Amino acid sequence: MESPGDHSAAEQPRFEVRVRDQNNNTIPCTFYQIAAGGNNPTPGFANCGNWRYKTWTTVGVDVTAYIGQNVSVDFATGDCDLGAHAGYAYIDASCSPLQIDARYCLGSN
Secondary structure (H helix, E strand, O other): OEOOOOOOHHHOOEEEEEEEOOOOOEOOOOOEEEEOOOOOOOOOEEEEOOEEEEOOOOOOOOOHHHOOOOOEEEEEEEOOOOOOOOOOOOOOOOOOOOOOOOOOOOOOO
């Protein structure tokens, strides 16, 4: 996202994600939104000149309560409302079961 400097939070370039159930309701704890934020530091974000970006991050969402339903994942970006600063995103998504591989020796804890 291109940093707009002194724009209000509502006017800044932004990125958001939400997961919705088959009735178009947002599934609890799945809405995420971030604005460019000017010079405000945001954990997990880095600066490159006038651009702020989030490093690649893996996120999992447990939707087992929605098995048998259609769920949707919505990604949205927005430029600054005043028209001079850009906001965009690259998304790499997949659907797979959440699983943890734990390796241990018998008899150990």
